Amino acid sequence: MKLLVSAIEHSANIHLKALLPHLGEEVELRGIFDRELGEPMEDLRSLAIMGIADALKKLPFFFRLADRMVDAAADADRVLLIDGSGFNLPLAKKIRKRHPDKEILYYILPQAWAWRRYRIPVLERTCDRLLSILPFEAKHYSPTAPIEYVGHPLLDEIDAFKETPPAERKRIAFLPGSRRSEIRRLMPLFHEVRRRLGEIDARIVIPPYFHPDEIDELYGDLSAFTRDPETHRCLLESDFAFVCSGTATLEAALIGTPLVLVYRAKALDAFLVRHLTDLRYAGLANLFSMDFRGRPMHPELIQEALSADAMLREYERFDTERYFDDVLALRRYLGHGSSARVAAILGGETAG
The missing domain is CATH 3.40.50.11010 (Rossmann fold)
Known part of the structure; x- marks a missing residue:
């Protein structure tokens, strides 16, 4: 054929x-x-x-x-x-x-x-x-x-899933996206949150196609992070994640990693999205969950709601047990x- x-x-x-x-x-x-x-x-x-x-x-x-x-x-x-x-x-x-x-x-x-x-x-x-x-x-x-x-x-492409919820939070993943504009807007917040979390193993996912000189300019000093080019592995091995809006948020939810979705766009882009779409949530896992649960799975911090304080607040009050119950329901919902x-x-x- x-x-x-x-x-x-x-x-x-x-x-x-x-x-x-x-x-x-x-x-x-x-x-x-x-x-x-x-x-x-x-x-x-x-x-x-x-x-x-x-x-x-x-x-x-x-x-x-x-x-x-x-x-x-x-x-x-x-x-x-x-x-x-x-x-x-x-x-x-x-x-x-x-x-x-x-x-x-x-x-x-x-x-x-x-x-x-x-x-x-x-x-x-x-x-x-x-x-x-x-x-x-x-x-x-x-x-x-x-x-x-x-x-x-994604159920074909992800090769390993968490079978139980994380019992503690020792390793935290930071995924600032793949677009340069996203990375520049989120990295100052990620640096501050990482500093305030103290003694953790902080992992950051960096797309493999960025040149080393470009990484320094986009991400700043990464001495407090461990770099990881593999999104699925990083999410699987992490106990929590801060994830830029996009496919990675659904990957995290399917794998079973608790997450907070974060995003900050240009003011005009945000205005157009709000006025030209009917979307109540940015994350696909949340859109799916509204269909089978009637409520979102994980927090979303977007535009003016996004700050280091808000990220840490959602991190502290995250209900991991309820979330993992939703994770299992999400896998059943998508099926195969x-x-x-x-x-x-x-x-x-x-x-x-």
Whole structure:
């Protein structure tokens, strides 16, 4: 089977890598993905964007790349789009227009349930299968939409989980995110909290792609921390975590590490999020928990609510026993990983 794949973001390639062992050797990958996974039509390193000015300069390149993908779809048996809605949703529309009978599958859907809901009918019209990783997502689509919950990829990608709640707090993880702006805003708080916690083993997760000189500029003096490039291992071995809003908060919750979500954005970005979305919580674990518990799992400190005092207050009063009960419920709620089901669908298995 010739499978045309668009995995244009780093996270999409993590999910694609987990999917490949389930597909079998008869599947031939084409399209956009990490070079370590095959022979892509474009090296993802050339797609990296730094800031709005860089994005505007590269727009013609992305338009040409989309046209190349549309051409390549003619010889593909199926098209698999993974996340990356800014590129993949327009691409789906172009492929559907040029090749109306081509089967298009979208895995890890745009969060149209949270904002820009007008994308939902576009997805329903454009894609043959909508492969959701959020159990509640289908209820936001029409009853006849070709959408199915396939499981959550983190349950494939995380290889070890806590089976009991931490009995004490000796090792604390600090995860300031992967974007430079996030790191610069959070590190002064992390330094202060680490100092005030005193005699602990403080671990900090630093993405492996930062240059040593850049680390010094972004993170400051890290002599009071132990560096760790492995998010899952660090969370598994830690008794508590302060985590920048993002996928890592759900990773911590699934692994079973008590956490406080922290985030501070530019004032304009925060204003837009508050006024353009219906989200009550930033963390996915909290959104899931509202669905199966009717309450959030862990604290969130965002914008003006975020301070070192607030972080330490939430740390001190955190109910670990109740949280771990929610952790077990979260694992049951998500059920299983998604890779095997997505592979079965790509192999021709029907919905159900």
